[in-house]
Amino acid sequence: MNAIPLVATSPEQEWHLPYKGRIGMYGLIIAESAIFTIFVIAYIYYIGKSLYGPTPQQVLDVPIVNTICLLSSSITIFLSERAIERNNLKTFGLWWAATIALGAIFLIGTGIEWHKLIYHDGLTISTNLFGTTFYSLVGLHATHVVVGLIMLTIVLLFTLTGHVKHEHSERVQVLALYWHFVDAVWVVVFTVVYIVGR
Amino acid sequence: MNEQQKPGSHTETIHLPAPTAWPIVLAFGSTLLFAGLVTSPWISVLGGILMVCGAVGWFRLVLPHEVHEDIPVVVEHIPIETTRREVERIVIPEGDRAHLPVETYPIISGIKGGLAGGVAMIPPALLYGLIAQHSIWYPVNLLGGAGVANWRNPTTADIAAFHWQGLLVANVIHWTACVLVGLLYGAMLPMLPRRPILLGGVIAPVLWTGMLHSVMGVVNPVLDEHIAWGWFLISQVCFGVVAGVVVARQERIRTTQSLPFLMRMGIETPGLVQEHKEDDRK
Amino acid sequence: MLPKWLRVERIARLAVFSALALSGHAMAEGPQATPSIFAPASTPATQIYHLSFFILEITAAIFVAVAGLLTYVIIRYRARTGDDESEPAQVYGSNQVELAWTVIPILIVVVLFLTTARVIFAIQDAPMPTAALEVTAVGHQFWWEYRYPKQGLVGQDFVAVNELHVPLSSTDHPTPTYIKLLSADVDHSFWVPQLAGKTDLIPNHPNDTWIDPLQSGLYVGQCAQFCGVQHANMLLRVYVDTPEQFAAWLANQAKPGIQDPSVVAGRHVFETQACMNCHAVQGTAATGRFGPDLTHLMSRDTLASGMIPNTRDNLRQWIKDPNTIKPGCLMPAMQLSEDQLDQVTNYLETLK
């Protein structure tokens, strides 16, 4: 048999594979989780091992407000996801902006905390083991928040100029997934640094 | 993203992502960003600038929709054929095909056989302990002794006393080994030509007892010094017979003994397995 | 009647030895110039040796079985010329066969693991007998420091360098040496194959190891963890002394440095040319800890951790410019004049 005949694809045959953007983001999340895990393990291993310098009990205040802001931003972004699914672009934009605002508050709060630690308590990354592990872990997380906020802001700008439409909702959800991840990491970091480590 | 083939037509266009230089720009910028740390900070600055350019350029390629290039295509039939047209088949005598399908459950029957054998071999072992040292813990500790902390040059009295770590380790070793060997019985007993109980239940334990005897000096010298190989052999044969019988019953081995070896081996090949009809496979 | 395993071991040993004969060394007892792991002379090394033969037998059996099957297959099932019209019967698998060749390796692994665990506990958790000598070894880039505690009534703690002396032990009256392993800078590893497996020296992470040498003589080894430029020349020399030899050595090492008035000029050079910043000589003002203790320099057979014989010329050349002998070591050329070199060499030669 030489020629391969054509067969029309039957309409009942379903062939749905997951959206590749979402899978890609899961892949990124897996990779990032591994990085964070290593920093968390280092943090936990080095608890109490500083030979000198300020200890967590002495200088750390639990950042309740920051945490509430960041975790609520997960709720706001979830609400915006639902909005764009229903084609409520205005609602979407509002909740999206709220997310950015809450994230920004978190960052500012972190900055204030660090300012106090550095200038008031004399704790820098090179002071002692606690300083090294603290700034590395929290800083790594903060970098991810920064990157996330930049991406969210770009989307906000596109929304304001009217370029974001209902058909982009899957892409938006992928970005929101990243933001949820950043929040989930904060839960772990918060527990390890401010609860377990103190 | 490509158009559906319309029957009979011979040209179409396919959309593929367009080639672009932004990825290499972004990559180069990223590298320079890091390279500045070991050369000059200005390299990092240059890297940063290139990164921003690359990122912006790339974004504009994918937002709001991907930029494509169109490639026209001519559809041509490609023959898929081979010179080796025939496919041989493993030949099975006609009469035996009537036995199909032979479904065995080597895993379940193996586990059951192993556990049953494991239970069966405990009484002789404990009996030996009672007779030789008046203690059922004696054989337990011989097996599990390595688990007892600071177990160095133990006296016979030590070995005859109760140690919970020894009991724990002995149980772990015992049940692991029993299940594993049971599984092996489940897999291989059907393959044996005749008298599976004799081969599997008696000859095999003799063989593995011999092997263990030859290496026990290295594996566990304490056990090697104190073990009574006769009693050991008896308990192994108990295991073998009971496990063999349980497995043979479960897999209806006696009736399968008349089948050719390939069938007893569970080989999946055309002629020996159920054929799927065409509509099953979508 | 020899246990069966021992007989098999003899065959295996014969095979390995004939292979090792490639490098032209007979397997003798006692210390050798080629530090082979198959010539153990101490209890931990011997335990490892027996275990290794067991493992070799099992892996050899697996190899013979699988490689044999492979060889059979490629010969028996090769395509014959002209036979190109049909495909062979397609076989997709067999659950029974998969189960069988999964379970058999698991059983082998169980046996291997139980045996190995036993030997681990026997070596690592062996209790220290009271008659043991305790020495602390400190690894430096690229030399070895050995601190001996006070030995009964003899003098004081002292520091030996690069050549470790330990007492001979025996199976009925064991006098092992327990070595605590520390590091002053980076990671090192203490490996004298005929005496024991290696253990690393890691800063801020004390380790210990023990040896139980059953034949006297000089055993060689070297640092087995990359520690910098001259890792290759951080050689080990372990002298297993008879009781008399050991007692004599101990007595000498515990004494302070000999103060010979005829070399006062050289000692002056030593003390003014910054030598004493790095080096110590017991009983003098020199108390440097960065470099080796030189109190009994002349009691050593070699210089620079086993690299060169301890002769006057070598010593002089070393002090003149260590980098001509051990390029990259941490002692700089001290820019001494020829006269100063002669004087300081004379001085050092009195430090017996």
Place this chain on the structure above:
Amino acid sequence: MADQTLPIHGALDLTPPREREHTLLETLHSWVTTVDHKKLGLMYMMMSIFFLLVGGAEAIFIRIQLAVPNNHFVSPQTFNRLFTMHGTTMVFLVGMPLVFAWANYIVPLQIGARDMAFPRLNAFSFWLTLFGGLFLYYSFIGGPGLYGTGSAPDVTWWAYAPLTLKAFSPGHATDYWALALIVTGFGTIGGGINIIATVISMRCKGMTLMRMPLFSWVMFVDGAFVLIVITPLTASQVMLLIDRYLGGHFFDTQAGGSATVWMHFFWIFGHPEVYVLVFPAFAIASEVIQVFSRKALFGYPAMVAAIIGIAFVSVSVWAHHMFTIGMTSAGNAFFVLSTELVGIPTGIKIFNWLATMWGGKIRFATPMLFAIAFLFQFLCAGLTGIMLSIAPWNWQLHGSYFVIAHFHYILVGAIVFMVFSGIYYWFPKATGRMMSETLGKWHFWLFFIGFHLTFDTMHFVGFEGMPRWIYTYPADRGWQNINLVVSIGGLIQGIAVLIFAYNLISSLFKGKIAGNDPWDAWTLEWATTSPPPVYNFATDPVVRSWRPLWDLKHPENPDWKYD
């Protein structure tokens, strides 16, 4: 139409056929801006082959220095750079790009897709990998190191702390190591994300996961696996840079930091990494052995389970590289057990390949020669690995040339052999021409002889107490005879590789025209032209089994009836 449900159309590009010559600039431009998985796959492959020659040259220099005792061919400083760069190059600039070369070129073709899921990310990942590699080599000429200007990393590829801290490695040598690998690491992450998204979201119709060719399954697991493998190294390197630049104390033992933490983190990366490197060899073996034995793979579901099993178990074994650092006896015992358990799914794979060949009609073309050698060599290497997993024996063998012999047996004897096998097998598809069988056989036999001369004998000098990382050895140790033989074998390997390079290039121009399916194979890539058009298939294929072409070639005995 009852019999066929597999429409496959290769097609020719209609843009005016070969009407004008492309200028060199246009050709370069097309390669530099490409996002096509095939071109990128070929670029990854070219990068790997280039760095294989560079790393191999470094190996040859190492062997010349070690051929005789007390040699002065290179200084100790240069030697330490040579082996560090040799190891780092071979693992990160040869082994890792090879993973992406194979995955990129072949997986989309085998699963009937047009391209990878993220073509631009693909290009980005490649360029990051290449630039990272070039940056690493820039260290030879840029920046002052510990011993003068222009020094490459010289701290072994393990880069153990505290040797790598500023106190013991001033200058930038270690920084080049960390920074260059962070750059390539990001490329690796991008590549891994691409692979998993492609396999999950881009399979053609009818290709359920259990109908994927095993090659694609193995590369899929590899792509997912690499995401959690390279990232611990990236994290550790960031920590190292924090210590070196920002005064951090992660590994600073004077401040309470720990050298052993680096060890754990490095090997949590390092052991799974070697499985990442070997998976393509498994993937290629699965294809080549089937086609050249003319039989379906024995035990497909077991092979899938085994590869997943190996990936999972291998994350629990890392401390078998650390048996000598003074872990507790219980810790040591645990890692002995977990390491040996990894041998079980691996053994299953070897047995399944054996069973595939059993009852077949084996053709000894060059790809199959390399695959058969691979089977023997991987068996040996696995068994020496088991020897190394026995902790007390490891206390003797660790840090000695026995370990080097073990891992070169796999890295060269399994991976490089299968890479050659794969190149001979797929070169016709990628270029439309066959490679020379005669030269191929010369290449195989010379490389085989050289390989065994070098790495068989190397085991023995490990038994005799020769440690790693030494630039020379004294004459009275008795190691010189074996070292000489090892070095000669290395030179023979070099000649063989040069023959291969010549074969590769000359076949591009003078090779026999291959046609679509020169090997009479059964996976989708053989159903399109050689080389494939840029869009791979004109229409999406539909499949019913993991050997779609077998089904078409043998309509009375298709796979889907029996599996």
